[in-house]
Amino acid sequence: MINFRxxxxxxxxxxxxxxxxxxxxxxxxxxxxxxxxxLSCAKSFRGVRDSDIIMxxxxxxxxxxxxxSKNKTSKIxxxxxxxxxxxxxxxxxxxxxxxxxxxxxxxxFSPQDIFIVQGAPxxxxxxxxxxxxxxxxxxxxxxxxxxYAIEERNKLLxxxxxxxxxxxxxxxxxxxxxxxxxxxFRMKYINIINSFISPIYKYFAGNADDLSVFYKSSFDIESxxxxxxxxxxxxxxxxxxxxxxxxxxxxxxxIFLNNEKAKYFASTGEQKxxxxxxxxxxxxxxxxxxxxxxxxxxxxxFSELDELRREHLIDSFSNKGQIIITSPDKYQVKGDVNYxxxxxxxx
Amino acid sequence: xxxxxxxxxxxxxxxxxxxxxxxRFTFFTIKSDIENIENLANLLLDIKEKLHPCKLCGNPTTxxxxxxxxxxxxxxxIILVVENIEDLYHIESTCHFNGIYHILGGHLSPLENINPExxxxxxxxxxIKSNNVNEIILALNPNxxxxxxxxxxxxxxxxxNTKITKPSVxxxxxxxxxxxxxxxxxxxxxxxxxxxx
Ligand SMILES: Nc1ncnc2c1ncn2[C@@H]1O[C@H](COP(=O)(O)OP(=O)(O)O)[C@@H](O)[C@H]1O
Ligand SMILES: [Mg+2]
Ligand SMILES: [Zn+2]
Numbered sequence: 082m083i084n085f086r087x088x089x090x091x092x093x094x095x096x097x098x099x100x101x102x103x104x105x106x107x108x109x110x111x112x113x114x115x116x117x118x119x120l121s122c123a124k125s126f127r128g129v130r131d132s133d134i135i136m137x138x139x140x141x142x143x144x145x146x147x148x149x150s151k152n153k154t155s156k157i158x159x160x161x162x163x164x165x166x167x168x169x170x171x172x173x174x175x176x177x178x179x180x181x182x183x184x185x186x187x188x189x190f191s192p193q194d195i196f197i198v199q200g201a202p203x204x205x206x207x208x209x210x211x212x213x214x215x216x217x218x219x220x221x222x223x224x225x226x227x228x229y230a231i232e233e234r235n236k237l238l239x240x241x242x243x244x245x246x247x248x249x250x251x252x253x254x255x256x257x258x259x260x261x262x263x264x265x266f267r268m269k270y271i272n273i274i275n276s277f278i279s280p281i282y283k284y285f286a287g288n289a290d291d292l293s294v295f296y297k298s299s300f301d302i303e304s305x306x307x308x309x310x311x312x313x314x315x316x317x318x319x320x321x322x323x324x325x326x327x328x329x330x331x332x333x334x335x336i337f338l339n340n341e342k343a344k345y346f347a348s349t350g351e352q353k354x355x356x357x358x359x360x361x362x363x364x365x366x367x368x369x370x371x372x373x374x375x376x377x378x379x380x381x382x383f384s385e386l387d388e389l390r391r392e393h394l395i396d397s398f399s400n401k402g403q404i405i406i407t408s409p410d411k412y413q414v415k416g417d418v419n420y421x422x423x424x425x426x427x428x
Numbered sequence: 429x430x431x432x433x434x435x436x437x438x439x440x441x442x443x444x445x446x447x448x449x450x451x452r453f454t455f456f457t458i459k460s461d462i463e464n465i466e467n468l469a470n471l472l473l474d475i476k477e478k479l480h481p482c483k484l485c486g487n488p489t490t491x492x493x494x495x496x497x498x499x500x501x502x503x504x505x506i507i508l509v510v511e512n513i514e515d516l517y518h519i520e521s522t523c524h525f526n527g528i529y530h531i532l533g534g535h536l537s538p539l540e541n542i543n544p545e546x547x548x549x550x551x552x553x554x555x556i557k558s559n560n561v562n563e564i565i566l567a568l569n570p571n572x573x574x575x576x577x578x579x580x581x582x583x584x585x586x587x588x589n590t591k592i593t594k595p596s597v598x599x600x601x602x603x604x605x606x607x608x609x610x611x612x613x614x615x616x617x618x619x620x621x622x623x624x625x
Binding site (some may be wrong): 241 | 495536538539543544572575576577579580583584
């Protein structure tokens with residue numbers, strides 16, 4: 082990697098089992114994780130602009146990664162100078178970020194995961210949408226068209242509210258068609274997550290508490306029938322509110338611990354554990370469908386766990402796939418671990 | 429800005445012409461015979477002054493009605509609706525369509541400030557009302573905004589009890605009529621699917 086945040090020029094070699102990167106705060110551990118993640122989808126997991134990633138005072142960054150999965154080696158190269166992003170897979174240029182999907186899928190665990198429980202519905206929608214997009218080839222396009230129709234309809238509501246009935250109907254048709262597909266995909270994946278998450282939580286938390294997730298939608302089974310007329314009926318209200326108030330762009334995933342809403346009732350410690358359990362379930366869903374274990378990136382969550390949970394976390398994935406752990410301190414982890422000290426990177 | 433720079437900038441208004449090509453055009457112009465350039469300049473002005481949209485279909489013509497609309501041997505009961513002039517020319521080049529056309533002049537997109545009143549829609553409705561139109565083919569670009577425009581037109585036109593169809597097979601989603609190969613295009617416009625409630 083070259084000029085990627087505070088890392089000017091460095092090559093990391095990871096083993097295909099457990100990698101443990103330690104070094105003081107600010108040494109660039111999270112930046113390294115971000116680079117690995119960036120190679121999988123040409124986006125940061127921190128939701129920042131590419132210009133924030135380029136090393137200060139530099140004009141571009143460059144990443145190159147060699148990924149070996151399912152006995153296939155792929156070389157991914159991404160160069161970025163804020164104006165242009167060039168992506169190459171095995172020296173062939175690709176046009177869309179989405180063409181990167183399917184080479185490898187990292188699941189990142191970070192202290193931010195508590196926001197999966199605490200945060201706004203958008204955080205949870207993004208989480209589930211990313212998983213679906215990596216497993217269902219047409220999902221990105223469905224979401225994109227849906228969001229396009231929302232933008233267009235909102236423009237009508239805001240600036241040209243007395244547009245013809247037929248103009249509204251044309252955009253609402255996309256919302257109905259694509260919204261139902263989004264609804265079905267999300268329901269399907271929430272159900273799969275639910276089939277994994279309770280035992281994962283019990284094992285990881287080391288108690289008998291019951292964790293479950295529930296997809297909360299403004300579309301329900303009965304309203305599927307007359308969704309078209311529901312949109313029609315909502316126009317007057319939406320014109321006053323200047324936005325579309327019906328659809329999957331407002332849906333949420335509710336998280337329950339022992340049948341109570343975790344957002345309001347779980348303790349901070351429990352919420353952290355729930356965040357990790359959801360990431361573990363995400364990894365499990367991915368591997369159960371794609372027959373391949375995702376790369377686990379454990380950024381700075383290790384030092385917060387007690388020894389038993391550290392072991393549980395590693396155990397649930399060791400001998401199966403690649404794990405990259407970062408931590409300020411060097412803990413002894415059992416098994417064959419590749420330790421890397423983060424310092425003097427440019428030497 | 430000197431004259432050379434000005435001409436370069438002027439060439440860049442054309443689609444597909446970047447800095448490098450604009451530079452080549454400019455130096456070619458300087459070296460070229462005056463007759464060539466005079467001819468080109470006159471044609472550019474002529475086309476802007478003498479061409480205007482056909483009153484019936486929107487196809488640019490020097491007359492009031494274009495050669496397609498005034499051609500008696502064409503089937504005036506079938507109207508094929510496209511977004512742009514390019515699409516009409518591309519379909520004409522296949523020689524597989526003998527009906528008449530209607531050019532909308534774009535797709536519906538409030539975000540891009542393209543609303544129904546900015547599209548060439550009224551003459552289409554007038555034709556449906558006054559003539560014996562048996563079929564309207566909605567051949568808008570097979571992408572999201574084309575689809576939306578199609579369903580808008582369908583909603584708008586269904587009350588006139590005319591058969592409304594769409595090219596059925598062969599048009600890959602996300603593409604542009606203008607870029608389709610002729611074989612795909614011919615298949616698309618000959619095998620049509622009727623739109624119904
Ligand atoms: N675009 C950038 N250019 C240069 N340095 C950056 C850039 N973005 C972040 N940094 C630096 O990276 C460091 C943080 O690195 P980080 O990976 O978060 O450390 P940690 O090892 O604690 O995870 C900070 O010192 C920050 O100033
Ligand atoms: Mg960090
Ligand atoms: Zn005409």
